[in-house]
Amino acid sequence: MGKTNQIVELESVVVKFVGDSGDGMQLAGTLFSDSAALSGNDIVTFPDFPAEIRAPHNTVAGVSGFQVHISKNKIYSTGDLCDLIVALNPASLKANMQWIKKGGTLIVDADAFNEKVFAKSGYASNPLEDDSLLQYNVIKAPITSLTKAAVQSLNLDNKTVEKTRNMFALGMVFYLFNIELDNTIKFFQTKFKKKPLVVEANTNVLTAGYNFADTIEAISSTFSIPQANIEKGKYRNITGNVATAWGFLAASEKSGRPLYLGSYPITPATEILMELAKHKSLGARVLQAEDEIAGICSTIGAAYTGSLAITTTSGPGLSLKSEAIGLAVMTELPIVIVDVQRAGPSTGLPTKSEQSDLLQVLYGRNGECPVIVTAAATPADCFYKAYEAAKLAMEHMTPVILLTEGYIGFGSELFKIPKVADLDPIKPPLAEANDPDFMPFRRNEETLARKWALPGTEGLRHRVGGLEKENITGNITTDPINHELMIKIRMEKVMRVANYIPEQEVYGEQSGELLVVSWGSTYGTIFSAINKLKEKGIKVSHAHFKHIMPLPKNTEEVFGRFKKIIVCELNSGQFVGYLRMTYPDFKYLQYNKVQALPFTISELSDCFIKTLEG
Amino acid sequence: MAIERSTVELRKEDFVSDQMVKWCSGCGAHAVLHSIENVFPKIGYKKENFCFVSGIGCSSRFPYYVNTYGIHGIHGRAAAIATGVKVANPKLSVWVATGDGDSMAIGGNHFIHIIRRNIDVNILLFNNQIYGLTKGQYSPTTPMGSITKTSPQGTIEHPFNTGELVLGAQGTFFARAVDTNPKMMIDVMFEAAKHDGTSVVEILQNCVIFNDGAHETITAKDMREDFQLTLKNGEPMIFGKNKDKGIRINGTRLEVVQLGENGITENDLLVHDQYQQDPGIHLMLAKMQAPHFPVALGVIRSAMYPTYDDLVDLQIEKGRENSNIKCVDDLLNSGETFFV
Numbered sequence: 001m002g003k004t005n006q007i008v009e010l011e012s013v014v015v016k017f018v019g020d021s022g023d024g025m026q027l028a029g030t031l032f033s034d035s036a037a038l039s040g041n042d043i044v045t046f047p048d049f050p051a052e053i054r055a056p057h058n059t060v061a062g063v064s065g066f067q068v069h070i071s072k073n074k075i076y077s078t079g080d081l082c083d084l085i086v087a088l089n090p091a092s093l094k095a096n097m098q099w100i101k102k103g104g105t106l107i108v109d110a111d112a113f114n115e116k117v118f119a120k121s122g123y124a125s126n127p128l129e130d131d132s133l134l135q136y137n138v139i140k141a142p143i144t145s146l147t148k149a150a151v152q153s154l155n156l157d158n159k160t161v162e163k164t165r166n167m168f169a170l171g172m173v174f175y176l177f178n179i180e181l182d183n184t185i186k187f188f189q190t191k192f193k194k195k196p197l198v199v200e201a202n203t204n205v206l207t208a209g210y211n212f213a214d215t216i217e218a219i220s221s222t223f224s225i226p227q228a229n230i231e232k233g234k235y236r237n238i239t240g241n242v243a244t245a246w247g248f249l250a251a252s253e254k255s256g257r258p259l260y261l262g263s264y265p266i267t268p269a270t271e272i273l274m275e276l277a278k279h280k281s282l283g284a285r286v287l288q289a290e291d292e293i294a295g296i297c298s299t300i301g302a303a304y305t306g307s308l309a310i311t312t313t314s315g316p317g318l319s320l321k322s323e324a325i326g327l328a329v330m331t332e333l334p335i336v337i338v339d340v341q342r343a344g345p346s347t348g349l350p351t352k353s354e355q356s357d358l359l360q361v362l363y364g365r366n367g368e369c370p371v372i373v374t375a376a377a378t379p380a381d382c383f384y385k386a387y388e389a390a391k392l393a394m395e396h397m398t399p400v401i402l403l404t405e406g407y408i409g410f411g412s413e414l415f416k417i418p419k420v421a422d423l424d425p426i427k428p429p430l431a432e433a434n435d436p437d438f439m440p441f442r443r444n445e446e447t448l449a450r451k452w453a454l455p456g457t458e459g460l461r462h463r464v465g466g467l468e469k470e471n472i473t474g475n476i477t478t479d480p481i482n483h484e485l486m487i488k489i490r491m492e493k494v495m496r497v498a499n500y501i502p503e504q505e506v507y508g509e510q511s512g513e514l515l516v517v518s519w520g521s522t523y524g525t526i527f528s529a530i531n532k533l534k535e536k537g538i539k540v541s542h543a544h545f546k547h548i549m550p551l552p553k554n555t556e557e558v559f560g561r562f563k564k565i566i567v568c569e570l571n572s573g574q575f576v577g578y579l580r581m582t583y584p585d586f587k588y589l590q591y592n593k594v595q596a597l598p599f600t601i602s603e604l605s606d607c608f609i610k611t612l613e614g
Numbered sequence: 615m616a617i618e619r620s621t622v623e624l625r626k627e628d629f630v631s632d633q634m635v636k637w638c639s640g641c642g643a644h645a646v647l648h649s650i651e652n653v654f655p656k657i658g659y660k661k662e663n664f665c666f667v668s669g670i671g672c673s674s675r676f677p678y679y680v681n682t683y684g685i686h687g688i689h690g691r692a693a694a695i696a697t698g699v700k701v702a703n704p705k706l707s708v709w710v711a712t713g714d715g716d717s718m719a720i721g722g723n724h725f726i727h728i729i730r731r732n733i734d735v736n737i738l739l740f741n742n743q744i745y746g747l748t749k750g751q752y753s754p755t756t757p758m759g760s761i762t763k764t765s766p767q768g769t770i771e772h773p774f775n776t777g778e779l780v781l782g783a784q785g786t787f788f789a790r791a792v793d794t795n796p797k798m799m800i801d802v803m804f805e806a807a808k809h810d811g812t813s814v815v816e817i818l819q820n821c822v823i824f825n826d827g828a829h830e831t832i833t834a835k836d837m838r839e840d841f842q843l844t845l846k847n848g849e850p851m852i853f854g855k856n857k858d859k860g861i862r863i864n865g866t867r868l869e870v871v872q873l874g875e876n877g878i879t880e881n882d883l884l885v886h887d888q889y890q891q892d893p894g895i896h897l898m899l900a901k902m903q904a905p906h907f908p909v910a911l912g913v914i915r916s917a918m919y920p921t922y923d924d925l926v927d928l929q930i931e932k933g934r935e936n937s938n939i940k941c942v943d944d945l946l947n948s949g950e951t952f953f954v
Contacts, residue, residue, distance in 0.1 A: 034950060037952065038950070038952050040952075040954060227954070228954065230954055231954070232953075232954055233953070233954060234947070234951055234952070234953050235951065235952055235953070235954055236946075236949065236950060236951045236952070237950070246942070246945060246946065249942050249945065250942045250946075253941060253942045258702070260698065260701070260702045262697075262698055279933075279939070279945070280929045280930045280932075280933030280934075280937075281930075281933035281934050281936070281937030281939050281940070282933075282939065282941070282942065282945065283930060283934075285701055285702060285926055285930070287697065287698070287701055289694070289697075290694075290723050290724065290727040291723055293691060293694065293723075293724075294691070294694035294697070294723070294724050294727065297687065297688075297691040297694035297695045297697075297698065297724070298694050298695065298697045298698030298701065299698055300685070300687070300695055300698060301667065301685065301694070301695040301696060301697065301698025301699035301700075301702065302698035302699065302701065302702035302703075303698075304665075304683075304685055304695075304698075304699060305665075305698075305699050305702045305703040305706065306702075306703070307702040307703075309698070309702070323688055324688060324691065326688075327687060327688050331685070417946045417947060417951065418946065419943060420941070420942050420943050420946075455662065455663070455665045455683035455699070455703065455706050456618075456660075456662055456663055456683075456703065456705060456706060457662060458660075458662050459662075460662070461661070461662060461681055461682055461683055462683065462684075463666075463677050463678055463683070463684040463685070463686065464684075464685055464686070465677065465678070465684075465685060465686025465687065466670075466686060466687065466688055467686060475633065476633075476678065
């Protein structure tokens with residue numbers, strides 16, 4: 001396909017596809033990011049969709065979006081504002097005007113902007129005909145009618161034709177960024193192998209969109225993003241939820257412990273359950289439980305038999321699992337609980353992200369009930385954190401809660417493909433058959449972990465349960481001194497994990513004026529903000545915590561090297577409260593946002609500058 | 615999945631635990647424990663292959679009192695924990711000890727779903743129609759009108775009939791026994807162990823402290839023969855002190871008939887077919903209640919259906935045969951990848 005326009009080289013670009021739920025925005029966004037990745041760009045993506053499956057047509061409530069950040073540099077966030085928004089209806093334009101850069105480009109389906117839908121969308125009149133969009137480069141494309149024309153000869157029903165509009169828009173975007181169509185056409189051929197007509201329709205419409213973009217005057221130049229300058233190697237695009245599932249599969253293979261997952265579907269964690277359900281060939285035993293409680297209780301049963309046992313959930317489900325987490329702590333069984341956090345309380349904003357389960361995870365159980373708590377920072381990091389959570393649970397014989405968030409669970413980035421052989425070994429403390437010294441609660445002196453004695457093994461019959469038990473023998477007892485001893489042992493066992501995790505790293509100057517402290521999904525945005533300031537000669541350091549309980553051994557020492565500490569999190573101040581309690585000698589400033597939205601790079605840079613000045 | 619058998623002959627002593635049994639003297643649970651100690655050697659699996667799981671309640675102390683692998687769980691969740699044990703390791707013989715409150719109130723959801731999935735677990739349901747461990751509140755099986763500590767004016771709730779609930783959840787095995795008849799308990803426990811799928815054994819149990827005489831109408835010496843019908847597969851349903859009463863089907867309903875009256879002979883009686891797939895008659899039998907009917911005891915239903923745990927194994931086996939992804943490195947490198 002010959003190009004008539006000049007090509008402008010860009011460092012990075014943020015594109016968002018928006019439309020009604022059901023318009024195929026998630027697919028268009030995914031195909032765009034996949035092709036960009038294939039052509040060598042670094043990518044970070046984030047889907048943004050409503051809790052309802054198909055909210056009323058043409059309303060703001062029903063708007064679904066998919067944001068893609070592509071760059072020639074290594075990137076860490078989805079980007080604050082968009083360079084290009086593709087809007088398939090007025091409501092989606094209305095809902096996303098706050099996210100477009102001044103002077104940015106809007107591609108709209110002009111056919112969808114008609115009198116009938118303005119009121120429903122919240123517009124008084126046609127925004128394409130008044131002055132409201134003057135600051136932007138608006139490309140009005142008759143997408144619906146041209147889509148129909150492109151497939152006219154195929155005699156398809158209206159519904160099928162409607163469904164391909166997203167591909168017309170995608171074709172236009174590919175043209176704009178000089179990305180070839182081959183990869184996407186190949187996708188149609190695989191995905192719709194048994195429906196050649198659907199392959200033809202999508203291919204025709206995609207190509208029509210591409211060609212249309214080539215012909216119109218509104219596009220005077222196109223853009224290209226050079227190959228990214230990132231570490232050499234073999235890559236793939238991966239979402240946080242899939243990476244989590246794969247991390248567990250790797251840990252299962254490495255440890256030799258079969259994988260068991262007991263989970264109940266809940267947004268935004270369900271994809272982990274769906275992904276693991278696909279991998280029976282790797283021996284994954286997956287039970288879709290009748291409820292959250294059965295999910296974790298079956299996990300405890302599976303852990304007792306010697307499986308790498310996992311349950312996945314989000315905040316409301318975690319609340320339901322609280323009592324059973326206590327049982328796992330008391331029986332000292334290795335289970336992993338993944339909490340893909342969403343905005344709460346209660347049902348809250350199920351499809352939106354927040355970091356507000358931290359205190360629930362640390363303390364939300366009866367009795368003194370410590371568990372290891374870790375947190376993933378990015379979609380690809382979920383792979384390593386899942387792997388580590390499984391390793392820590394099994395080697396230390398205690399439950400681990402891994403915190404991720406909807407933002408990274410749904411979001412994706414490039415993932416440098418590791419080799420299983422290169423991952424840390426996992427050595428669960430299995431008890432040996434007929435060990436004459438076996439006692440169910442006899443402990444390793446270093447880790448305090450008890451041995452894992454699997455049913456079926458000769459000479460190790462024993463019982464575990466929720467009643468307090470005597471140390472070493474495991475016999476139930478109400479002895480007060482023993483109870484206090486066991487409380488201390490269970491806590492000490494978790495605290496000693498600090499000897500087995502890496503020390504806290506600091507990015508930037510190792511000491512100085514300001515240390516930004518964070519955890520979870522805010523990593524990329526904070527990192528980008530700090531780099532932006534660095535370019536201006538402003539020095540800010542960053543400590544991003546991936547281990548929360550216990551904290552890394554050198555945490556106190558790290559904090560002591562800085563004059564000011566500011567803790568940034570997407571809640572009202574949960575981690576900062578925990579730090580104040582744990583290391584009360586420091587003064588902690590805090591920056592919080594609880595809008596169920598990620599931080600933006602610009603608000604953080606402003607905040608850091610103010611903090612330095614103040 | 616075949617469970618490995620013991621190469622040596624096991625005895626009762628192999629399953630007796632060294633822990634002090636802390637049930638009340640005279641509690642029906644003692645008899646259940648003795649029955650288990652007697653039936654486990656008979657079943658013949660290696661002693662390490664038994665796993666007992668329980669929830670909370672008097673009955674749920676059971677795992678501590680029998681020398682097997684075991685988990686004493688949390689209230690109502692025994693069925694869910696046992697599900698994880700069996701699905702993760704189908705080579706274990708998994709047993710649940712639970713009560714009427716544990717299984718049918720707080721754990722109702724797990725109870726119906728383990729049955730619906732037909733996971734090969736044996737559930738001993740101790741039904742004393744009362745909450746014992748919390749000292750005498752009514753349970754989901756307490757008869758309507760009963761005065762208890764939380765129903766001083768009598769309960770106004772319709773009780774569950776355990777068998778009806780089990781069959782409603784598509785149960786493949788349901789048996790009933792009374793705690794005063796150890797031989798019957800051993801027989802039905804043995805049958806439960808043989809059955810592939812979820813087996814529910816309801817044990818009508820007395821609580822000497824909070825509900826003494828719970829099942830007296832059918833267990834009292836002078837009553838029991840007239841109010842107990844012990845089912846035997848392939849045999850006509852005859853009961854009564856003089857073996858002169860029977861159950862026959864009249865239209866769409868069961869009725870009690872007197873043998874010899876109006877020309878009624880054994881040939882007119884229902885013959886028990888525990889293996890029948892259609893649960894219709896089984897349901898009617900499970901629902902029979904005194905004083906109009908005898909209570910059905912023994913194995914009421916034992917129908918063959920695939921078990922969840924076998925189907926999981928089958929899917930794993932097929933997955934391994936058909937998938938190109940044989941290890942995690944294959945998975946990591948599958949689909950769209952590219953070099954930078």
